[in-house]
Amino acid sequence: MQPVNDLKLRTKTFALNIIKLVKSMPEDRIGRVLGNQILRSGTSVAANYRSACKARSKADFISKITIVEEEADETMLWLELIMESETLNNDFTKFLHKEANELTAIFTSSGKTAKENNVKK
Numbered sequence: 001m002q003p004v005n006d007l008k009l010r011t012k013t014f015a016l017n018i019i020k021l022v023k024s025m026p027e028d029r030i031g032r033v034l035g036n037q038i039l040r041s042g043t044s045v046a047a048n049y050r051s052a053c054k055a056r057s058k059a060d061f062i063s064k065i066t067i068v069e070e071e072a073d074e075t076m077l078w079l080e081l082i083m084e085s086e087t088l089n090n091d092f093t094k095f096l097h098k099e100a101n102e103l104t105a106i107f108t109s110s111g112k113t114a115k116e117n118n119v120k121k
Contacts, residue, residue: 004053007106011046014099018042018075021088021096030087038078044071045103058118062111069107076100
């Protein structure tokens with residue numbers, strides 16, 4: 001598992017890259033709608049991860065890390081829609097999709113481990 005500070009930086013970098021992606025989206029109706037959606041979910045990953053790091057209890061952490069997982073997964077959906085609708089389908093978009101997939105896996109695993117550890121005690 002990555003140290004907390006590494007994941008804070010990684011999720012912040014992901015959010016900044018989502019902002020760059022949105023800046024490059026077309027200014028048509030589809031581009032604006034998809035851009036608004038992915039901007040919200042993609043930047044939320046970093047914000048909610050930081051919130052999870054400040055959790056007051058194990059139950060609070062589990063609740064918050066689940067939100068991070070959901071936002072990362074939602075961001076993957078928006079990236080898929082952006083690529084499959086041919087709104088943007090370039091190497092940067094594919095890279096962000098891969099990163100969203102990896103972040104989703106990390107936070108899914110983290111949540112499962114936290115739940116298992118919470119039950120054991």
